[in-house]
Amino acid sequence: MSTTYIAMIVAILMGFGLLLGIGLLSLLSGALNFLFVKPRFDFLTSQHGEAGFAFTCKWDQDAEPVRFDRVRVHLFNPFGLPTEVDITRDFNGADTDFARDVEMGEKFKTIFSATNLEKASIEIEVIASRDNVTHIHSMKALEFVNKIKNSSKTLADVEESFVVVKEKARFEIPERTFISPPLPKTAKQLKMASNPMFAGDFAGAALAGGAAAPAAANYAVTKVWIEPGCIVCDACEAIAPLVFEVTDSTCIIRPGAPLDDGLKIQDAAEACPVEVIKYTKVG
Numbered sequence: 001m002s003t004t005y006i007a008m009i010v011a012i013l014m015g016f017g018l019l020l021g022i023g024l025l026s027l028l029s030g031a032l033n034f035l036f037v038k039p040r041f042d043f044l045t046s047q048h049g050e051a052g053f054a055f056t057c058k059w060d061q062d063a064e065p066v067r068f069d070r071v072r073v074h075l076f077n078p079f080g081l082p083t084e085v086d087i088t089r090d091f092n093g094a095d096t097d098f099a100r101d102v103e104m105g106e107k108f109k110t111i112f113s114a115t116n117l118e119k120a121s122i123e124i125e126v127i128a129s130r131d132n133v134t135h136i137h138s139m140k141a142l143e144f145v146n147k148i149k150n151s152s153k154t155l156a157d158v159e160e161s162f163v164v165v166k167e168k169a170r171f172e173i174p175e176r177t178f179i180s181p182p183l184p185k186t187a188k189q190l191k192m193a194s195n196p197m198f199a200g201d202f203a204g205a206a207l208a209g210g211a212a213a214p215a216a217a218n219y220a221v222t223k224v225w226i227e228p229g230c231i232v233c234d235a236c237e238a239i240a241p242l243v244f245e246v247t248d249s250t251c252i253i254r255p256g257a258p259l260d261d262g263l264k265i266q267d268a269a270e271a272c273p274v275e276v277i278k279y280t281k282v283g
């Protein structure tokens, strides 16, 4: 065999070796990425009972500097009832390891009473909406339910190791009373409707419509939503706290918010400095 053939065979073998090495390295980096970047969850006991999802989330923030602010729990239960539960909630965002107790609503409770859970699966998505990053964690639905039921820690227990955002502080606005300085002494009688001396002067005005105007009739709205551009000023939540919730970065409509007090929603929309609150009236 000539030296040319030997050199060709050696070159081909080295090429294969190189390709194999690159493949192994990429597999290794994928595995490392999976192990250390992918968020790891731990389940806690929620203060909202079965209507809440409390969890911790850890990930490698140097490798993935994102801000997680949304969670989605999606049950696939083709052999039982309900066949599907899909709930998404926003929470106060976090860019370091965090723990949150998120109120998921009444529908979340149906996961715990679902039939044939042993054949169902569940996906937990933790989402960084601003950074467009989603991590999906899949597991057996029964395992999910058991982990939550058997969890022994609450948010308070992990407070030292994780960023825990407490309920937003509510400030009471004190009722103010202004005391005017005493009126200068005078012999003149103050002319006002309650003064019997001048009652006749005001009688005509009362008949001509001086009585208090009737209150505007309330109405329900079919839909209320926030358009982009919220500057997180808290005005809407102060006016209609049952409907609006202001988070760190935006304002959201509370799930299941009552929409029957249209006047209050209208007030909040009119108070919004950037006019991003929109609603449609019934009818």
Ligand code: SF4
Pocket: 226, 229, 230, 231, 232, 233, 234, 235, 236, 237, 244, 246, 250, 251, 268, 271, 272, 273, 274, 275, 276, 277
């Ligand atoms: S009033 Fe408008 S700008 Fe202020 S928090 Fe509400 S939606 Fe955002």
